[in-house]
Amino acid sequence: MNIDLSGLTALVTGSTTGIGRAIATGLARTGAEVVVTGRVQANVDKAMASISQAIPAARLRGIAADLSTADGCARLPAAIPDVDILVNNAGIFSLKDFFDTTDDDWEAFFAANLMSGVRLSRAYLKGMLQRNWGRIVFISSESALNIPPDMIHYGVTKTAQLGVSRGLAELTAGTGVTVNAVLPGPTLSEGAEEFVASIAKQTGQTAEQAAAAFVKENRPTSLLQRFATVDEVANMVVYVCSKQASATNGAALRVDGGVVRTIA
Structure with a gap:
């Protein structure tokens, strides 16, 4: 399948590291102009340099903004009034x-994980509908379905993303715009690599052994029986953003390695 997004603009939030940067890289590889975002300009610049090194012809823009605030979210449409693809990562x-989870903790998680996507979708969805083409993708988590008892506040925000995603999809009926959610499972991002390395050091295992043991103990239903790579998650997102994915709308698409035990 040849995915060609030349001439389109894609905004990927939280794209300086991890899954977000892998998505930005994947979309840049399709020919889209990619807007890289993060809280700190130096990290945005570093991410763009990394993507440019991998894809010399990449067309990139970078904006630093704190998307957990209304003012931070407003910076993006002020700088880039229209985008064709919005990935709320x-x-x-x-x-x-x-x-021990305080009201402030709950509000901070809803502001960062949910309201950033709500605000940016509100800013960009109308333009997509007027142009009769667009893609919005929310990066949720398998924790939206399997609420983790040790981070209930996180899981609830990821469940809320599924509700917003499906609700926005209803607004696109009969158009060329789609809104979907992608649900990664345990993924070996930079943060996960550091976590696994610390376990390996404590237990005297190799990083590979520690990673496998963690998944076996903490996600025993995993069919993949390992962490997914950020590129494996990004591949799904790039497809959902493609023109070929026109019939996929209002869906919650799992890239969880089979952790969630369901046939739907």
Whole structure:
């Protein structure tokens, strides 16, 4: 399948590292102009340099903004009034006991994980509908379906993303615009690599052994039985953003390695 997004503009939030940067790289490879975002300009510049090294012909723009705030979200449409593809990837996570999770924690997670996507979708969806083509993708998580007891606040925000995604998809009926959610499972991003390395050091295992043991113990239903790579997740997202994915709308697409035990 040849995915060609030449002439289109794609905005990927939280794209300086991890899954976000892999998505930005994948979309750049299709010929799209990609807008890279992050909180710190130096990190945005570093990510763009990394993508340019992998894809010398990549067309990139970079904007630093704190998307957990309304003002930060407003910076993006002010700089780039229209985009054809919006990937709502920016977000935060942390392990925390439910009884220690404060109101401020809950509000911070909803602001970063949910409201950033709500605000940017509100800013860009109308233009997509007027042009009769566009793609919005929310990067949710298998934690939206399997709420983790050690980070209930995170899981609930990911479930909320599924509701917003499906609701926005209803607004696109009869158009060339689609809105979908992608649900990664355990993924070996930079943060996960550091976490696994610390486990390996503590247990005297190799990183590969520690990663396999972690998945076996903490995600025993995984059919993949390993962490996914960021590129494996990005491949699904790039497809959903493609013209070939025109019949996929309002869907929650799992790239979870089979962790969620369901036939739907």
